[in-house]
Amino acid sequence: MPKQTFKEKLDSGQFLLGTWSQSASPENLEIIGYAGFDYTIIDTEHGYFGLETAENLVRAAEAANISPLVRVELNAANLVLKALDIGAEGVVVPQITNEQEAAQAISYARYYPDGSRGACPCIRAGKHYVQDWSHYATKANREAIIVLLIEGREGIANIEPILNTPGVNAIMIGPFDLSVSLGVGGQLDHPLVIDFMRDTIALCKSRNIHIFVPNFDLDLEQARAAIDAWADLGATLFTVGTDKLFFAHHMQHIKQSIRGD
Template sequence: MTRDLSALLTSEGPVLGTWSQIAAPEMVDLIGLNGFRFTIIDCEHGVFGIETAENLARAADANDIACAVRVPRNDPVLIMKALDAGIRHVVIPNLESAADAARAVAATRFAPHGLRGACPCCRSGGHFIRNWDDYVTAEEARVGIIGLVETVEGNRAIREICETQGLRALMFGPFDLSVSMGLNGNWRHNDVRAAVTDMVACATEAEIPVMMPVFSPDPSECGELMAFWREKGVDCFVIGSDKILIASAFAEWTTGLAQT
């Protein structure tokens, strides 16, 4: 099954990962072969479902990198399917309240402590679980929810969200937050940075690891952003996405060759 992302979240940084939005295991190969330590398989904005995500997770396994999956919404069935597929960490978009966070965490726990459906024949248990009690103990220790806070409402509720027991990490979405704030995608705006800085401080105070998206296609700007957030206690970064990095490389080649 997939590597333990939890260990990366608590290790000394910088720890670099990216988003997988291209439905190709070869792209995950390239992510792993070029030094990234994890990827987040994006089933919210990527145009694919859990069947493809499972195969991308296999590619992550083959390249010895960790992975998580971002589900389209905070739905216990979608979370269950990701966990049953052996993807141990699930990113939940658009958390806006402590109730949202608690519902997501409950979806990783079996009854009577949670909402996760139970099946002894799934990839996470080797397709036939012979000792259910041992499986439950191990599974609930290794799976985790990464809450993505990306709206004004989520920003307002961040202290209550941070009090939720069982969150493995938090992520903050500056692009969506800028849209929610009426800033039309201007994720560099000072008000966006101030809001995210406040949320990072709340997570740090609650001893919840932070995964910080860094969107810029410019490596120099990425470095500056990483340095800023590392001063705030962030060590784990989600750099661009496979699409952003590939597009940047394509543009570098075409621009350079056009000038010869």
């Protein structure tokens, strides 16, 4: 049975669960895939590695049947291009604050005539020119997911213009960042936060735009309750923790359980 692409997963409307890969470990990423996660975001912004390492992490994701996205360091043409060239099914572009930046990120990820992505047939994503490149280019324009990461006050204030940018297919808003921007830092259940998320989810649905909601709560009952609450509002895409966060937490728990300190 052919592997389901990340776009196909998104378009199905099913509940999708992912995490962040911040360690430069193909083995860790394979474990995430074998555990049944739908996708992972390979984090080259906060992970201590670059796209050369990310390429092997993408290979590990493919081997473990999990969709790889790459968070790039900046909204820059060469970084978006290379992340897609190595085979990522999408890119997460940080610090989007307005529609001009949103349009830039989208253009960087699309080949002419839809955008300005540099074209080369001898790239890993296009099977190194062993297969027909024009077929790959058409497929890439149709299927590559560009996740606009809206993290600050300016981006929150410009949410509607950003969503109205032609070609937007996905956004991510961190509830904690949102609470800070709204002046209620850390109060994730504050009415201002809930109302904004509800309104944003509705705006996204009306425009057929996907919205990712990250969660970093190590209390799994609280994490599940928060995710259930966002799902009740209509969100379907969630991340939990990071590989490093889970490893650190479980190692600490094991040590405390064995030594009692």
